[in-house]
Amino acid sequence: MTDSRLSLKKANMSIGVIYLARYAEGPEPMLRFVESYERYPAGIDHDLIIVYKGFPRWSPSFRGIFRRIKHRALAMADESFDIGAYRLASEQISHQLICCFNTFTEIESGDWLRKLHAALAEPSIGIAGATASYESFRESVRAISKAVWFAIHGTPFDAEVAELWGHEIIKHAPNPDSPIYGADAVTIEAEFERAWNLTNPAVLTMPGYPNPNIRSNGFMMARNDFLNFTPKIITTKEHTYGIESGHNSLTARIVSRGQRAVVVGANGLIYDQQDWPNSDTFRRNRQRNKLFSDNQTRDYDKMSPARKRLMEQWTWGEQFVEVKHITRLPNWWEPLPFSPGWFV
Numbered sequence: 001m002t003d004s005r006l007s008l009k010k011a012n013m014s015i016g017v018i019y020l021a022r023y024a025e026g027p028e029p030m031l032r033f034v035e036s037y038e039r040y041p042a043g044i045d046h047d048l049i050i051v052y053k054g055f056p057r058w059s060p061s062f063r064g065i066f067r068r069i070k071h072r073a074l075a076m077a078d079e080s081f082d083i084g085a086y087r088l089a090s091e092q093i094s095h096q097l098i099c100c101f102n103t104f105t106e107i108e109s110g111d112w113l114r115k116l117h118a119a120l121a122e123p124s125i126g127i128a129g130a131t132a133s134y135e136s137f138r139e140s141v142r143a144i145s146k147a148v149w150f151a152i153h154g155t156p157f158d159a160e161v162a163e164l165w166g167h168e169i170i171k172h173a174p175n176p177d178s179p180i181y182g183a184d185a186v187t188i189e190a191e192f193e194r195a196w197n198l199t200n201p202a203v204l205t206m207p208g209y210p211n212p213n214i215r216s217n218g219f220m221m222a223r224n225d226f227l228n229f230t231p232k233i234i235t236t237k238e239h240t241y242g243i244e245s246g247h248n249s250l251t252a253r254i255v256s257r258g259q260r261a262v263v264v265g266a267n268g269l270i271y272d273q274q275d276w277p278n279s280d281t282f283r284r285n286r287q288r289n290k291l292f293s294d295n296q297t298r299d300y301d302k303m304s305p306a307r308k309r310l311m312e313q314w315t316w317g318e319q320f321v322e323v324k325h326i327t328r329l330p331n332w333w334e335p336l337p338f339s340p341g342w343f344v
Helices: 003-011 027-039 081-092 112-120 137-152 159-169 185-196 223-229 237-245 250-256 273-279 295-302 305-316
Strands: 015-022 047-053 072-076 097-101 125-129 219-222 260-264
Touching (some): 015 081, 015 112, 072 081, 081 097, 081 223, 081 237, 097 112, 097 223, 112 125, 112 260, 125 250, 137 185, 137 305, 159 305, 237 250, 260 273
Parallel strands (some): 015 097, 047 072
Antiparallel strands (some): 097 219, 125 219
């Protein structure tokens, strides 16, 4: 089949927009989604499928929020994470293309679905997302863990490091009973390396940086591809990280068969992998070109300049940021226990 015929075939495919309404998150994010859905036209025909996740039958619910918009309702228990909800819906609908949203999504641009669909209609494109990243989950967890490790073992205060890492360190109490508490930085780092190598194998085996992946919110792809590339049962959070950014992620599976994974901006332009950092859709330049916002984009908006720089470097930077032989770290904590589960 020629490219022009493939393009025409994709252009005529039916579209199911899947929105996950998770009861545990409360009514506010659902209301924001509904208001934005009403505010910004999709620009192309579609069916809206709302997955009511964890809604109890015997108590008041938030379903009334959705009465004002036409949709098909599906229900499920509060399990299997976001990806599991998308899969449940995909198994129960017959649409050829799907676009998936988590509970915290808010639409930010008109013709949002038309823009995604215009990209996916190109035969060479297998997945189109509103945001993407080069971030390595493994390296991010390692960097955060290392900062916390230094802090709980009594490394003194340093203002610059506190600005970068204090938001994580403050969650953990120092452990004066540790045999290496107050030791020199080289000893503490050596013990960190030993402990890190005992951490969850699912984390240790994740790809390193750079690790290009389309984020698993606000993305569009063929429903059959999604079903073929995701397992029927999803039991752990690490499992979902693997689907989004592991060696066999949705992005990796698409690229491995010779198709492109692209980002689409509010301006309607298509950005290939090498151009993702310049799309201004995620953790850069005020994210001014994003089609959708969510909890991650809003968290970034609220960060201090130092944390924004850190997140930008983790997401797009050429040089990964990690604690290296730091001799001083913050020494203020809330009385919360450090979790050994980070490392074993």
